[in-house]
Structures are given as structure tokens and as C-alpha cells.
Amino acid sequence: MTAQRLHPRVRVVWVLRAVLAAAILAAPVAGAHYLGYAPRWAPVVAGAVLLALGVVHALLRYRRWSYEIREDALYLDRGVITQVRTTVPLVRIQHVDSRRGPVERGVGLASCVVYTAGSRGADVRIPGLTPDGASDLREELKRLAIRADGEDAV
Amino acid sequence: MKLAPQSIPYRALQKAAGVAVVLFFVVNDGGWGFPVAAGAGLAALLVAGAYEVAYYRRFEYELTENTLDIRSGVISRREREIPYRRIQNVDVSRSVIQRAIGVAAVDLETAGGSSTEGSIRFVTPAEATRLQREVQRRKSADSAAGGSDASGESTGPVEEDLFAISPRELALVGALSFDGRLIGLLAFAGSGSIPVVSGYLPDVSALALSAVAVAAAGALFLVSWAIGAAVSFSNYYGFRLSRAGDELRYERGLFRRYSGSIPTEKVQTLTVSDNPAKRALGYATLSIETAGYAPGQGGEYGSEAAVPIARVGRVYDLAREVESFGEPSFRRPPRRIRWRYAFRYALLLAVLVGVAFAVDWYLAAGIPWYASAALLLAVPPAAHLKWKHRGYWLGEDHLVTRNGFWSRSVRVVPYYRIQTVIDSRSVFQRRWDVATVVADTAGTSSLTGSDAAAVDFDVEEVEELQSTLGDRLQEALRDRRSGGSFEWLEGGRETGAEGAEDDVEDAGDAAGSLDGDAGREVPDEEAVRPDFSASNRDYSEPAERVDTGEYAVDRFPSDADVANRPDGEEGSTDAVDGGDGHDDADGGDAAKEGDGDPDDSGETGVDDDPAR
Incomplete structure (x- = not known):
């Protein structure tokens, strides 16, 4: 299997998240303005800058994200500021979830979460899948994990 | 079996003593009378x-053939079965x-869950020891695949002493266990008394005051040191491994008293740690991690089985007893990376000087703020030392990493224990063209971010390391399978080494030949092998629809009774998904058949089964 990309619509989810984050972070500045500590333009500028950063981050994140199921492991490549490449050997998969958050349901996407017994990469989330794709990926990973047969996973 | 009867009053007092006393005083103060x-x-x-009587009556545990069963609960009842093989500690x-x-608490840990899985409070000490041994x-009888291990019937294997702490070492543990957090705690507690004290000495010179402050700080240091020493002394008194x-x-x-x-x-990681003081004296600490303990459960002493202090040679000998990892010779990061550390420290120093200057300017106090710039001299050696104490080594069966100068830790991770391999590159690392590889295991102390990590190595080296670790893990798994019994077949029948290897290769073959039509055919020599190759499907695209009418159908049922599956159905699924269903189904058969004898497997097929 070649490296897979996420569904383009996942950008919508991430941009919405960036908007929310920008709003939350700009709120204290707005509060400062309300109390008279900051000029009128401060919250607007803060919000705009945060939003721009968030949106750029979301877009770059989409460009960067890819995953791949190879013969014995699941490979993920992601991260904008810190690039992370994770190898999850199929033997180590404990269980697999497919899940859909409210925003994801809104744009008709789903994600798949792979759990291992590890402590740091214990759960790996693959976002931006179609609902069918997510459940198929779950089934596929399940099948592959059963084949890989982690007799003694811990 | 039941708990020890004397646990009833003890548990009751333990739970209710506080409440009873509080209630007593509240009611007494309320004017209700004694x-x-x-x-x-x-x-x-x-x-x-x-x-507690009800609890005692309800609580029952039993050692069955394969599991430890615990039935407990007064209000909500729980029955729990813990397979012996899954018990970690x-x-x-x-x-x-x-x-x-005369009671003892027994805790059984498995890798799952967030708290202790089997907690038996309380039994008699003899029963506790018996449980432990039993x-x-x-467990070992279990993993010996039903082999009747009559030798260890009641006595168990002979115990061989590995390490017993000497009084001298115990004294050293106490002396070297200085806990910085205690100072903070005591300073916080003590700060409350300052206004009180200052009330009594209104007219003393600044000199006297600062002398008192210095003395107080010294006392604080001494007290926290003494407390730390006392705690670790009582913790490690009579340590024996x-x-x-x-x-x-x-x-x-x-x-x-702890024993375990x-x-x-089940050992996940070994960590040998030391600090400059220990290094100078030639001592080190060993800790052994399993996946059993829930986060924070081991307390600040981490995993319960740690050799608190011993001669370095001794520590490595002990570690090799557990995991024979040979003599590591570490590879260091590229030399240029020292510049990175130097820059980092210089930046930190600049911030420090800036803060000092700001304080000086704000207070107009004439502090010699530029004095801290003298620390610049320490930057190059610090950078060098940081670089010098980093490294990794690929042993035959283990990855060994080393990090840190002030508290240096050498981590030994068997390839077999690796859970995931993570390669990360921060913005700053990318500037220097380096990356970090983390080999994650199921241990616990890794939660504090101290995994086995090879930090700041060349990108090419890191990529190679990552794939090497993946390969070695697969190799180790293969060795394990062919070496031990083949246990995923129910009952753990023995397959020879070739059988297991064939299995792996065949899966690979099937993957390779799937593209052509050959994958559809039954291999002539072997039983039909499942097709486990990854499909080429793009999961971000909608799936091909299969019209199943009103019903949701699992196309790859893992528990289907495949032998009775009608042929027609097989054909129809194949048409849709390109053969996965068919081969998967047969794979189920092959496993179910469970013959596992390499000689016979040549002519096996579904029909052979009844003949045996």
C-alpha cells in the first residue's frame, strides 16, 4: 500500500478548530479592552493573527499528514512544528476504534484510533477518513493484527 | 478461599477510626454531652x-487451573478472573x-487497567507467601504448555541470592538521597512563621537578619536532607534481591515490609542511573520496569524492584542477569551538535542576564547584574558534557540508550519489548539536520517522558535506526515463535521451528502473489493460507457499496463457522472484495484444524480432519 493521504475535507475540521482556539485565546485580550487596559484594535489584531497562524497550521498539517499500512507495521508521518514519524508494529495493536466527533459528523468524516500498550504513542489517531473508510480501516487493522498475532503483547 | 478473620476488625478500624473520632469531637463540642x-x-x-463482616463473607478467591478468581463486593458485586500468564507482579x-x-496485603498487577487489578486485603503472611509462590x-506450568512440572510441586525452584544491601551501601543510599522537593515544602511550611518571628525582633541590624536567613536556609537544607535520608533508609532497609x-x-x-x-x-526496561556524585564514588542505581504498575502507583520510588545502590560493576552484572545485553559501546551524536547545545545554553544565559538587568533597573538597587555573564565560561564545557553523555547502542537483542549528565540514565530495551518507534524532529532539530528516535515500551516510568531515546542523531542515521528497530522487533518475534510453543493454537501444541517460519513466509508469499491470479489457487504443498496482505484501498474515499438489503453484514466475520459456508456465498463476496473473504475463511480453517505437525501439514485440507 502506498502512502495514503487524508480526506481534503479534514481541513475544514481543523480550520474550525483553529477558529475556536483563536476565539478562546483572543477572549482575554477582548476582556482587557473591555476593562480599559488595551486599545480597541488589540483584540481584533490578536484574533486575526491567531486565526491566520491556526489556519496556516491546519493547511500545513494536512499537507504533511500521511499514513501507510506496510507488511508488518502502520506508518504515520505528521506534524508541522515537530515532525513525527511513528511506526506501530501490527503485532502491538491492542484494539482499534473508529469514532466520529460532532464536528466530524457535521462534515461527514470519521477517524480511526489505534491503541497499543505503549506509554507515549499509546493511542494513534488517524483523522480524515470517510465513515465507511474508517470502519473498513478498523476491520483491516483488526485482521492484520490478528494475523500478526501478538501472542505476548506486553 | 477466605481472607484472614483478623482482617475484619483491622479493616473496620482503618476505615472508620477517623470518622469515629471526628464524630465524637463534633458531637461532644455540640453540647450533646459525652x-x-x-x-x-x-x-x-x-x-x-x-x-466489613459482609465484605469478609463475600470475599472469596480461588486458584483455578488457569486463572485466579476473585469474587468480592458487598453492594455491587464483582467476579474477576485473572489468567496467571497475564500477571505481571x-x-x-x-x-x-x-x-x-499477623496480616499481609497482596497486590496482583496485570498490564491492563489503571489501578491494581487484584487486591487481596488481608490474608495471613503464610497465605500471602503461598499465593505468591503458587x-x-x-504460571510457569501454564507456559510450559501443560508439561507436568512435578519438580516444583510444593517447594518451588531454589532461591538464589543476587543482591543484599550492606550497611555501608544503606548509609550511602541515605546520604545520597537528597530530595529537592522537600526543601520547597519545608520552606513553604516555614514561611508562615516569619511574621511571627519578626515580631519578636523588631530592632536588629540587616546583617543579623541576613545571618539568621542564611542559618535558616542551612537548617532547612539539613532537615530536608535528614528526612530524605530517613525515608530512603527505612524504605531500603534490609533490601534483598x-x-x-x-x-x-x-x-x-x-x-x-515489602516483598514481591x-x-x-515480563521485564520491559532496565535502567541504570547515576549522578556525578555516584559516578565519582563508583556507584549506580538499577531499576527494573514491568508493565504492571499503574502510573504513579510505584510512588516516587518508581518501580518497586530497584537496586538502590551498588558498585557499578555489580549493577551491570545484576542487569545482565536479567537481560544479557553484553558490553555496550555507545555511538555519540555528531560532534557539531555541541554547537546546538552551546547556543541553547548561551540563549538561556542571555535570558538570565536580561532578567537580572530588568530587576536591577526596576529596583535601582545597583545589583551587579552583569556578573551572571561569567557563567558564559561554563557554556562550552556544559555543551560538551551533554553531548558526551548521549548515545545509543544496538546490541544483539537490545537497544541501549544513554542520556543526561546530572542524572544520567542508561536504558536497556529488548527489541522484543518495543511497542512503537517514534521519530520526531522539532523545528530546531531540523535546522541542524538531526532527529530523535524514541523506542516506546509498555513500562511505566516512560510516562514522565523518559523513554529510551536516541537524541540528536543525523537524519539518515535516525531513519536507518528506525527501520532497524522495526526489523529487529520482527526478528525477535519470529525467534520467539519458533523457539517456544505455538500457543495461538488452542492448547499450545508444539510446532517445529520450520512450521512457524513457513507460516510467516507463506503469508509473505500470499501477499506477493495476490496481484496475479495465482493467489486464488490453493498452494500445492500447504494448507490454504489466509491472505493477510494489505489492500490497496484508499480509506479516505467512500467504500464500494455492497447491497445487503436491510441487513448490515460483516464481510470478514472472524468467528464465522467457515466450514459450513455455502460455496455460492463465497463466490459472491469474492467478486466484490478481490478474494479477501475467501482466503480469510480458509485461514480460519487452517487454524481450527490445529494440526501443527510439520510433517503432516503437506497434505492437509479441510477434509482430512475427521480422518484423524
């Missing part, structure tokens, strides 16, 4: 006692009071 207050306290105790602890009344015996068969046993503690067992096959 008798009512005493009655209230007594009532609380009685309620607790009744509850068995710990027994006895506080002073528990020792006096679990081990049954021994080996019994495939299990490590430890014992320690002055007031509260760790199966060596």
Missing part, C-alpha cells in the same frame, strides 16, 4: 464493622500494625 458523643463514635465503628506488603496482628508455579527460577524476588523495608516477585519474562 455519652451521646461516645455513642456516635461507636455507631460509626459498628456500621464499619458490619460492612505479585507484591506483598505489611505495615508495622499489620505485622503485629501463582508463579502455576534474589532469583528463583524465572522470577526475581525482592524484599525491603524497615517499618513497612517479578517474572523475568
Whole structure:
């Protein structure tokens, strides 16, 4: 299997998240303005800058994200500021979830979460899948994990 | 089996003593008089006692053939079965009071869950020891695939001492266990008394005041040091580590006695740590991690089985007893990376100087703020030392990493224990063209971010390391499978080494030949092998729809009764998904058939089964 990309619509989810984050972070500045500590333009500028950063981050994140199921492991490549490449050997998969958050349901996407017994990469989330794709990926990973047969996973 | 009867009053007192006393004082202060207050306290105790009697009556544990069953619960009842093979550690602890009344607490840890999975409170010490031994015996009997291990019937394997702490080492543990957090705590507690004290000495010179401050700081330091020493002294008093068969046993503690067992096959990581003081004296600390302990459960002493202090050579010998990892020769990061550290420290220093300047400017106090710039001299050596103490080594079966100068830790991770391999590159690392590889295991202390990591190596080297680790893990898994019994076939029948290897290769073959039509055919020599190759499907695209009418159909049922599956159905699924269903189904058969004898497997097929 070649490296897979996420569904383009996942950008919508991430941009919405960036908007929310920008709003939350700009709120204290707005509060400062309300109390008279900051000029009128401060919250607007803060919000705009945060939003721009968030949106750029979301877009770059989409460009960067890819995953791949190879013969014995699941490979993920992601991260904008810190690039992370994770190898999850199929033997180590404990269980697999497919899940859909409210925003994801809104744009008709789903994600798949792979759990291992590890402590740091214990759960790996693959976002931006179609609902069918997510459940198929779950089934596929399940099948592959059963084949890989982690007799003694811990 | 039941708990020890004397655990009833003990548990009741333990739970209700506080409540009873509080109730007593509240009611007494409320003007109700002594008798009512005493009655209230007594009532609380009685309620607790009744509850504990019920608890005692309900609580039952039993060692069955394959599992330890615990039935418990007064209000909500729970039955729990813990397979012996999944038990990671068995710990027994006895506080002073528990020792006096002759009970012990037994904790069984598995890798799952967030708290102790099997907690038996309380049994008699003899019963606790028996449980500990019995679990081990049954576990090893279990993994020996039903082999009747008559030798260890009741006595168990011979215990062989590995390490016993000497008084000198115990003194060193105390002396070297300085806990910085205690200072903060004591300073916080002590700061409350400053206004009180200053009230008594209104007219003293600044000199005297600062002398007092220095003295107080010194005293604080000494007290926290003494407390730290006392705590670790009582913790590690009488520490003893021994080996019994495939299990490590430890014992320690002055007031509260701990003893426990760790199966060596469950060891996830070994960590040898030291600091400059220990290095100078030639000592080090060893800790053994399993996946059993929930985060934070081991307390600040981390995993329970740690050799608190021993000569470096001794520590490595002990570590090799558990995991024979050979003599590591570390590869260091590229030399240029020292510049990165130098820049980092210089930046930090610049910030420090800036802060000092700002304070000086704000207070107009004439502090020599530029003095801290003298630390610049320390930057190059610091950078060098940081670089010097980093490294990794790929042993035959283990990855060994080393990090840190002030508290240096050498981590030994068997390839077999690797869970995920993570390669990360921060913005700053990318500037220097380096990256970090983390080999994550199921240990616990890794939660604090101290995984086995090879930090700041060349990108190419890191990529190679990552794929090497993946390969070695697969190799190790293969070795394990062919070496031991083949246990995913029910009952763990023995397959020869070739059988297991064939299996792996065949899966690969099937993957390779799937593209052509050959994948559809039954291989002539072997039973039909499942097709486990990854499909080329793009999961971000909608799936091809299969019209199943009103019903949701699992196209790859893992538990289907495949032998009775009608041929027609097989054909129809194949048409849709390109053969996955068919081969998967047959794979189920091959496993179910479970012959596993390499000689016979040549002519096996579904139909052969009844003949045997």
C-alpha cells in the first residue's frame, strides 16, 4: 500500500478548530479592552493573527499528514512544528476504534484510533477518513493484527 | 478461599477510626454531652464493622487451573478472573500494625487497567507467601504448555541470592538521597512563621537578619536532607534481591515490609542511573520496569524492584542477569551538535542576564547584574558534557540508550519489548539536520517522558535506526515463535521451528502473489493460507457499496463457522472484495484444524480432519 493521504475535507475540521482556539485565546485580550487596559484594535489584531497562524497550521498539517499500512507495521508521518514519524508494529495493536466527533459528523468524516500498550504513542489517531473508510480501516487493522498475532503483547 | 478473620476488625478500624473520632469531637463540642458523643463514635465503628463482616463473607478467591478468581463486593458485586500468564507482579506488603496482628496485603498487577487489578486485603503472611509462590508455579506450568512440572510441586525452584544491601551501601543510599522537593515544602511550611518571628525582633541590624536567613536556609537544607535520608533508609532497609527460577524476588523495608516477585519474562526496561556524585564514588542505581504498575502507583520510588545502590560493576552484572545485553559501546551524536547545545545554553544565559538587568533597573538597587555573564565560561564545557553523555547502542537483542549528565540514565530495551518507534524532529532539530528516535515500551516510568531515546542523531542515521528497530522487533518475534510453543493454537501444541517460519513466509508469499491470479489457487504443498496482505484501498474515499438489503453484514466475520459456508456465498463476496473473504475463511480453517505437525501439514485440507 502506498502512502495514503487524508480526506481534503479534514481541513475544514481543523480550520474550525483553529477558529475556536483563536476565539478562546483572543477572549482575554477582548476582556482587557473591555476593562480599559488595551486599545480597541488589540483584540481584533490578536484574533486575526491567531486565526491566520491556526489556519496556516491546519493547511500545513494536512499537507504533511500521511499514513501507510506496510507488511508488518502502520506508518504515520505528521506534524508541522515537530515532525513525527511513528511506526506501530501490527503485532502491538491492542484494539482499534473508529469514532466520529460532532464536528466530524457535521462534515461527514470519521477517524480511526489505534491503541497499543505503549506509554507515549499509546493511542494513534488517524483523522480524515470517510465513515465507511474508517470502519473498513478498523476491520483491516483488526485482521492484520490478528494475523500478526501478538501472542505476548506486553 | 477466605481472607484472614483478623482482617475484619483491622479493616473496620482503618476505615472508620477517623470518622469515629471526628464524630465524637463534633458531637461532644455540640453540647450533646459525652455519652451521646461516645455513642456516635461507636455507631460509626459498628456500621464499619458490619460492612466489613459482609465484605469478609463475600470475599472469596480461588486458584483455578488457569486463572485466579476473585469474587468480592458487598453492594455491587464483582467476579474477576485473572489468567496467571497475564500477571505481571505479585507484591506483598505489611505495615508495622499489620505485622503485629499477623496480616499481609497482596497486590496482583496485570498490564491492563489503571489501578491494581487484584487486591487481596488481608490474608495471613503464610497465605500471602503461598499465593505468591503458587501463582508463579502455576504460571510457569501454564507456559510450559501443560508439561507436568512435578519438580516444583510444593517447594518451588531454589532461591538464589543476587543482591543484599550492606550497611555501608544503606548509609550511602541515605546520604545520597537528597530530595529537592522537600526543601520547597519545608520552606513553604516555614514561611508562615516569619511574621511571627519578626515580631519578636523588631530592632536588629540587616546583617543579623541576613545571618539568621542564611542559618535558616542551612537548617532547612539539613532537615530536608535528614528526612530524605530517613525515608530512603527505612524504605531500603534490609533490601534483598534474589532469583528463583524465572522470577526475581525482592524484599525491603524497615517499618513497612515489602516483598514481591517479578517474572523475568515480563521485564520491559532496565535502567541504570547515576549522578556525578555516584559516578565519582563508583556507584549506580538499577531499576527494573514491568508493565504492571499503574502510573504513579510505584510512588516516587518508581518501580518497586530497584537496586538502590551498588558498585557499578555489580549493577551491570545484576542487569545482565536479567537481560544479557553484553558490553555496550555507545555511538555519540555528531560532534557539531555541541554547537546546538552551546547556543541553547548561551540563549538561556542571555535570558538570565536580561532578567537580572530588568530587576536591577526596576529596583535601582545597583545589583551587579552583569556578573551572571561569567557563567558564559561554563557554556562550552556544559555543551560538551551533554553531548558526551548521549548515545545509543544496538546490541544483539537490545537497544541501549544513554542520556543526561546530572542524572544520567542508561536504558536497556529488548527489541522484543518495543511497542512503537517514534521519530520526531522539532523545528530546531531540523535546522541542524538531526532527529530523535524514541523506542516506546509498555513500562511505566516512560510516562514522565523518559523513554529510551536516541537524541540528536543525523537524519539518515535516525531513519536507518528506525527501520532497524522495526526489523529487529520482527526478528525477535519470529525467534520467539519458533523457539517456544505455538500457543495461538488452542492448547499450545508444539510446532517445529520450520512450521512457524513457513507460516510467516507463506503469508509473505500470499501477499506477493495476490496481484496475479495465482493467489486464488490453493498452494500445492500447504494448507490454504489466509491472505493477510494489505489492500490497496484508499480509506479516505467512500467504500464500494455492497447491497445487503436491510441487513448490515460483516464481510470478514472472524468467528464465522467457515466450514459450513455455502460455496455460492463465497463466490459472491469474492467478486466484490478481490478474494479477501475467501482466503480469510480458509485461514480460519487452517487454524481450527490445529494440526501443527510439520510433517503432516503437506497434505492437509479441510477434509482430512475427521480422518484423524
